[in-house]
Amino acid sequence: MPRFPVISTIIVALAVATMIGLGIWQLQRKGEKEALLALYAANATKPAMAFPEIGPVSDDALFRQSSATCMKVVEWRSQSGRDNTGKPGILYIAECQTGADGPGLLAAMGVADRPNLKPDWNGGIVSGMIVTEPDHYSFLERAFGVIPTPNPMLVSANAVSGLRTPAKPDPAGISNNHLSYALQWFFFAAAASVIYVLALRKRQAKN
Missing domain, CATH: 2.40.50 (OB fold (Dihydrolipoamide Acetyltransferase, E2P))
Incomplete structure (x- = not known):
C-alpha cells in the first residue's frame, strides 16, 4: 500500500488556505474601497474648506x-x-x-x-x-x-x-480592482487543489 504524503499534503493545504484567505481579504478591501469612493464623491459636493498645510491628508479632505x-x-x-x-x-x-x-x-x-x-x-x-x-x-x-x-x-x-x-480630479477614476484580485486568488487555490489531487492519483497509479 503506497505511503500517503502527509507533509506535502499539509504544505499544499496551508498554501490553499492562505490563498483563500487572501481572496476573502480582497473582498473585504472591495467593500472598504467602495465606501471610500462614496465618501470622495460626497466630498466633491461639500462646501469649500481650509487648505490643509501638511500631510497626511485625511479622507474627509480629499476632493x-x-x-x-x-x-x-x-x-x-x-x-x-x-x-x-x-x-x-x-x-x-x-x-x-x-x-x-x-x-x-x-x-x-x-x-x-x-x-x-x-x-x-x-x-x-x-x-x-x-x-x-x-x-x-x-x-x-x-x-x-x-x-x-x-x-x-x-x-x-x-x-x-x-x-x-x-x-x-474625479473619484470615479480611482480603480477598484479588489474583486478581480479576489477571483484570482480563489482560482489559484482551486488550481493548486486540482493539480495536487491529480498528482496524488498519478502517484497512486504508479504504486
Whole structure:
C-alpha cells in the first residue's frame, strides 16, 4: 500500500488556505474601497474648506474644494497629465512659498503640449480641488521602502496664462480592482487543489 504524503499534503493545504484567505481579504478591501469612493464623491459636493498645510491628508479632505495663496513660485515641476477636455500633455505644478516659515503649497496650474516651459505666473490666489501630490514610487519602493507622507496639492480650477485648464480630479477614476484580485486568488487555490489531487492519483497509479 503506497505511503500517503502527509507533509506535502499539509504544505499544499496551508498554501490553499492562505490563498483563500487572501481572496476573502480582497473582498473585504472591495467593500472598504467602495465606501471610500462614496465618501470622495460626497466630498466633491461639500462646501469649500481650509487648505490643509501638511500631510497626511485625511479622507474627509480629499476632493474637497479649497483655496490658498501662493506668495511666490519657488520652482516648477512637470509631469504627464490631461487638460479638462481629456487631451494629454504636460502638467505644470507650482511649488509655492506661502510665508516666511510656512510649509508651502503645491498647485497644479495647467497643461501644455511643450515640456520645459516656465509659465508666466509668480503667485496669487489658487482655487480648486484638494488631492495629494503625484506618487512616482515603484511597487517595490512602496512595499519595502520608507515612503514619505504625500503633501496636499491643489488642482486649480483655472489655468494660468499660456496653459490649458487641468483636468478636474474625479473619484470615479480611482480603480477598484479588489474583486478581480479576489477571483484570482480563489482560482489559484482551486488550481493548486486540482493539480495536487491529480498528482496524488498519478502517484497512486504508479504504486
